[in-house]
Amino acid sequence: EDQVTQSPEALRLQEGESSSLNCSYTVSGLRGLFWYRQDPGKGPEFLFTLYSAGEEKEKERLKATLTKKESFLHITAPKPEDSATYLCAGTSGTYKYIFGTGTRLKVLA
Amino acid sequence: DAGVIQSPRHEVTEMGQEVTLRCKPISGHDYLFWYRQTMMRGLELLIYFNNNVPIDDSGMPEDRFSAKMPNASFSTLKIQPSEPRDSAVYFCASSLAGLAGGRMYNEQFFGPGTRLTVL
Numbered sequence: 001e002d003q004v005t006q007s008p009e010a011l012r013l014q015e016g017e018s019s020s021l022n023c024s025y026t027v028s029g030l031r032g033l034f035w036y037r038q039d040p041g042k043g044p045e046f047l048f049t050l051y052s053a054g055e056e057k058e059k060e061r062l063k064a065t066l067t068k069k070e071s072f073l074h075i076t077a078p079k080p081e082d083s084a085t086y087l088c089a090g091t092s093g094t095y096k097y098i099f100g101t102g103t104r105l106k107v108l109a
Numbered sequence: 110d111a112g113v114i115q116s117p118r119h120e121v122t123e124m125g126q127e128v129t130l131r132c133k134p135i136s137g138h139d140y141l142f143w144y145r146q147t148m149m150r151g152l153e154l155l156i157y158f159n160n161n162v163p164i165d166d167s168g169m170p171e172d173r174f175s176a177k178m179p180n181a182s183f184s185t186l187k188i189q190p191s192e193p194r195d196s197a198v199y200f201c202a203s204s205l206a207g208l209a210g211g212r213m214y215n216e217q218f219f220g221p222g223t224r225l226t227v228l
Contacts, residue, residue, distance in 0.1 A: 031213055032213065032214075032215070034216065034217075036219075041221075041222075042221055042222070043113070043200050043202075043219030043220050043221050043222050044152075044200075044219045045219070046216050046217070046218060046219075049214065049216055051212050087152065089152075091215070093213055094165075095140055095157065095159070095164075095204075095206060095215055096154055096157065096165065097142075097154065097217065099151055099152040099153075100151070101151040102151065
């Protein structure tokens with residue numbers, strides 16, 4: 001069964017303290033790995049798509065990487081406004097996403 | 110573009126009542142998805158449409174749930190009769206799928222959601 005697992009469930013960082021979020025997947029024939037950001041009371045906001053092992057994407061303080069078994073979302077020198085829940089999802093190309101349960105990130109000033 | 114539009118944003122109803130959630134996808138998108146999000150189960154795909162045709166409804170929990178897409182700019186998710194365990198946030202998402210550089214792209218863009226409370 002296709003599955004996406006995220007860790008940790010929650011993470012508290014001091015402003016400027018870099019860290020990484022993990023997304024492990026067992027999606028047969030992975031055709032895309034997606035990262036989303038979700039703020040309280042809002043819908044998930046698209047961040048990145050990764051297609052193949054070794055691929056990297058960057059946006060401001062965020063950098064997403066992909067290996068054959070997992071993806072990482074690296075957050076460099078985070079700010080309080082980076083606080084949110086980060087979701088990852090995988091697809092085998094059927095247009096169905098399998099979502100993880102997310103990592104709740106809190107960045108303290 | 111205004112993005113995906115959902116209404117109502119909040120719905121409080123009593124058990125047994127009919128609930129209808131509405132969605133307007135991004136213009137030009139050919140896929141539409143309905144999700145349910147709860148603390149316990151996270152985001153679950155209920156059903157998705159391609160060019161207004163339902164493709165996969167295997168995530169619809171039971172016959173009380175139904176979804177329609179009468180045209181490219183409107184979809185509804187109906188629950189009849191509603192039960193307290195249906196309380197959740199329901200999201201609609203849309204995407205434009207295709208191929209570019211040999212890769213399939215189908216990023217989904219989500220609406221703000223409808224928070225449903227069934228008493």
